[in-house]
Amino acid sequence: MSVIQAVRWSDDGLGVRIIDQRALPATYLERDLRTVDDVCNAIATLAVRGAPAIGVAGAMGLVAALTPHAGEDAPAFARRLAGYAARIRATRPTAVNLPWAIDRMRVRASDPALAGDPARTLAALRAEATAILDEDRAMCRAIGEHGLALLPNPARVLTHCNAGALATAGIGTALAPLYLAVERGQHVSVLAGETRPLLQGSRLTAWELGRAGVDVTVLTDSMVASVMREGRIDLCLVGADRIAVNGDVANKIGTYAIAVLARHHGIPFYVAAPSSTFDPKTPSGEAIEIESRHADEVRRSFGMQTAPLEARVHNPAFDITPAALVTAFITDRGIEHPPFLSSAPPAREVSAR
């Protein structure tokens, strides 16, 4: 099974090669990000998106943007590094993976052994960004392996947004167990909620699963309740942008509705996420900043007028699902069942399957 690679180094190593997700599913386009403007614009406009992917792209993008400046004197390079890191870190507020990755890069750069040497600092940052990339790939695979234990055979799985290969550096989070199950001969059919307003489910999840040969059917978001009532969903499996210490989950708008419906219909609701998505600094969902996006995403969906242009629009990109609605977390460290009140990784208690 061939799964795409959403983020990697460009062939010359000087840029970050992404799949431009704005153009999918009609057009497959790869783009190299080389400047801080390229990186910030790609993340802000969702050319690269998905919590783990923006963390990886942010860290690698910092390196790409700094590369032409390794010859600067040390104070100028340090100022540039701080400025670029702050700009990239601020592009999207909800997914914790982005500040997590940028802060990790800044900690690496602050090693006293590198002080006063931009070239060595840059080399160390490149190694750190590559480690973040490789670790993300490994975490996706581990999530896939652990998640297999929760899938019946056959399995009919509802997912939301895109928590697949396009959203990570590897085989995805929520979609990882599904890829591995299909690879191992299990019968899996996926129902992909379209995910208004930017349609990550129908544009991206249906595209990446379809090209990998996984059985997938697109639903509009408003169909979920009746499809559940008809008994056509065995389990729900979604990703996350930030998970608070108490287990509250920020994920794509619409996730909370699915969790409520799943509880009503007695369907398990699983959240798959790598360690980098668990935020030890956020006690509960109330403390998570929800990104509010431009009204034109609703008023002019994909270039067509879809609401009166003067209409007031409410467009939060994410919602909070209370921990009480989560059946279990699937992480790279194992399956975590309630109660979720525990300390942050690595101290969180998880049971390997």
Ligand code: MRU
């Ligand atoms: O606005 P997006 O497309 O970046 O939102 C992405 C999501 O909400 C995903 O479900 C989440 O990042 C998990 S990705 C593995």
